[in-house]
Amino acid sequence: MMRHRSSWKTGLVVLLVAAFCMVSVAAVYAADVIKVGCCLTLTGKYAKAGKFFKRGYEMAIEEVNAKGGIHLKNGKKMKVKLILYDDKSDPTTAVNLSEHLITVDKVNVMLGSYSTSQVNAQSVVPEKYGVPYVNGGGASSFIYARGFKWIFGTLASISELSYTEMTLLKELIDKGKLPKPCKLALSWENNAHGKDFEAGVKKAMKEHPGYFKLVLDEPFQKNTKNYAPLLIKVKSANADVYLSDCHFPQFSAQHKQYSEMGLYHKFVSYGARGPESNARKSLGDAVNYLVAAQWWTPLLPYPQSKAFAKMYKEKYKEDISEWYPALAYETARILFKAIEIAGSLDRKAIRDALENIEFKPAIVAGQVIRFDKKTHQAHYPYVIVQNMPGGKIVAVYPKNAATGKIVCPMPKK
């Protein structure tokens, strides 16, 4: 009887020791890895962008892990582990998954999803739990106007986009390529994206009095199918320049009607739209000479940008033509740099590091990314490109990024 009781006790002790060892090993393992939580639009309407974002994040993580991980103040190097879920391009799913990442997976920091709607919905969760969150997929300034303390965005604002285009227009006016005052027709999607665009145009007009005359300022609905009424107003305005802020479907439908109606302006831009391969596939030569502002383009001549494009091609066996992976890569790198500056996984220290970071050499135009202290949205100039005949695209602005000269006024067809 005594013998039985003794072996039962021994067994219990062995079990407890084993359990303790397992917990310790798990704790040590967990402590050696920085858990980065992320949900992306891997399926659903933003699946294409989600796929590119995943690639960019993975490239940055492979890069940092190949160097042994992130160097912390205690002398240790910690590798990065990405915990990734598919938010199905649905804001509600993005919110639920973010909650899961923070409360169940216990991630240290978070990388953001793609699109303003996803980021806007999802970012509430890391803000609630005080988890540093950096995204490269939401550009609308209203995301950052909510006074959130833990949310950072690496996409320069849409108002900066139109402001950069206006700066280029001012240069063209100074060179005599456009008349002074330059008559401007402006249309924009009636949402936060469009309002940002309009704000950038008006800011530039205020800064350069006498340069521009706004002859049309017209919002339109995103789900519009019939653009003829808008374009008739544009035609009647008799402007020199036409600027319209829209997403791809709206751009495609609007510019098709613009071309059919035989409209002509000396300078035409649909914000960031125009250089996409799908644009030429669906609109053909009608996209020639359109001007677009981009967060990143493989045309940028900086060594770090070229190295990224080369690395991407080697890894994925295809040329990079979209900005998504570049901004995803840069977003992850900024987060890792902030962890290194913080020197620990203390969330507040990481947040403070992000707030004060001056990340360089960045692969975007201007080569430096820093966040606005109040809004936490990045500031840097856009690179402006122009479609040329034959499918060629050239960077035309800023000067240190230009690969060709802008054709302005556009030739008449």
Place this chain on the structure above:
Amino acid sequence: MSINYLLVNAILFGALYASIAYGLSIIYGVMKVVNLAHGGTLMLSAYVAYTLFTYLHVDPILSLFVALPVFFVLGMLIQRYLVDKIMDAPQIASLLLLFGVWLLMKNVAYLIWSGDEVGYNLSYALKTIKILVPVSIPRIIIFVISIVTTVLLLMFLKRTYLGKAMRALSQNRDACSLVGIPVRRVAQITFGLGTALAALGGVLASMIYSFSPEFGGNFLLKSFCIIVLGGMESTLGVIVGALVLSLIESFSILVIPIDLQEMISFVLLVLILVVKPTGIFGRRATI
């Protein structure tokens, strides 16, 4: 402001709207089923045209010879194996069922073509002919096909046995059974025809719009407005409703801001339902 542009544009858009709304109208007229899968059919047929154009260089007009029979059969299958099972259930059952079919269609499209926004560029896309104002060839083609469809549809419904059976079914289903009309067979053909007509609208719309699996929803809402406006059971009412909607949409810019343009169809929908629920063609009109 060019009134000519507004007028020509309204007529051309009216034709496109009509070709998109026929399918919804005929299914509702005969079977009293609101086909919420209509938007999905528009989208899938646009992808069929895109795929045939991109990989086999088939002009979208020629692709109609593939798309229409395929979607006719698909419609018949949906009616036979899904809708027919719940014909006697409250209308909410068919609404939910067909909404489910639409979601299924969307997910199939995501699976096959991904969520990318796509489109195709026809060699004649930007060639124009002057009819008061320059009008592109695809829009003229859409207009002509829409008019031909209206005429053929009216002739089919008035002059053929099957057409007459459909009209009879729209008036009294039970009486049709008593006089020996094969009700289920006619219902299947009607659903097939309505789906094929939706496919026609989708292929035509793909000639001027880019699209993704989410395509079709906006046109579905306009189609509701059109068939309510023209009279829910009237084929001729569809083209009149489409024309009225596009004329009001186009000319509204003279009095209201452009960003309120999309609201017009909903305002019209509510007004007609409240003031004249039978639509412009009134109570007497049938398919």
